[in-house]
Amino acid sequence: MEDEDGGRAMGLRERKKLETRDALSAAAIGLIVERGWSAVTIEDIAAAANVSVRTFRNYFSGKAEAVAARHVDRMRRVADGLRARPADEPLWDAIGAAVQEQFGSPPDRRPPDPDGADGADAEGLRRRADGVRLLLGEPALAGEMAKAHAAAEAELAAAIAERTGTDTARDLYPGLTAAVLGAAVGAAIVHALRGDRGAPVGPVLREALDRLTAGLPTP
Template sequence: MPNSSGLRERKKRQTRAALSLATIGLCLERGWDNVTIEDIAAAANVSVRTFRNYFAGKAEAIAAGHVERTLRIADDIRAAPAGEPLWTSIVHAVQANFAPAGSADAGEEEFGRWRDGVRLLFAEPALQGELLKANASAQDELARAVADRTGTDPEHDIYPKLVAAVIGAGSTVAIEHCLHAESPTPLGPVLREVFGRLAAGLPLPTESGENSGH
């Protein structure tokens, strides 16, 4: 018999994700100041009351997208084959969930619009505090997933917390590299490079025969 509690939680998570995506999409399209809660509710086909049951405002809804992405990464890490090396699982999970859909194949004009939109959105002061809170929640969830895979205690062992912090830092470095590159740089390949280097123990570029940047 299906677990009704688990089903409710999945539906809530799906609704949160849909509202977050609608908020992000509208704000990128119209600009932060030109989007209302009513606009978001209409785009997600829910009532304004439903939106407010989940989020206090636009900033919280957008930050929730980061948490949802992290939940998917954590789910994938837990679901990886038991014999697969941890960092292989992490690379696959991050690559599958962090890169924008189609980013590796997007044309320069399309990717340039995505990059410019994200730059503007992340520069919005109202988002900064919510993003910090979302990042803390994401770190906790990643640490629990790593602990499940490694048989460690996320409350007392430093290892899962350290790995979670590295995942967060590596993802941030990849995104910032793409946002500030002189020419459109898809996120997918940069994520592969970042986590490939982390998995290899961060050898010096001269040791691995690679250049230090793009």
């Protein structure tokens, strides 16, 4: 019982750490989208997440890493979702389902806005799309986002290798598939942000994955 309780306690601690990391990353993105990059401090982010600056430093080295962590964590959940799909499900069907769990919603439900929050009105959606565009173009984020993309692709490649019986060190397939998937996600986000008010990324990403599953035929 003691070992079991200890294991359960460790699980709860790990979950709390993940929740704190997620709250800090979400606070960083929300504040920067609202106020602009230079107007947000680490102190602001910590306060918004109801933690101390010291706690922030335990998780991230700065604002850029906090923002980029959102992408890595989401793609890690995609990889975990892929591992959980039925073994006999076709690979791209499994990938599509795992991605939609994180970025989209079922066809019979209203899809989320560009950063995953439901219920925004037209003006709010437009402002948020404008903010996300500025965030993605922020030079101070470039280095951390490059690292985030690399880490995300490594997570996806490992999950794809497990599912297909390939090896990330020996075989091209898992890394290539992960890179294609990462490119599809990025292209869908950029496409969804085009126009005056932006659009939900879920349906765009669903279309991108459908096209990949079909072999990316010429329109």
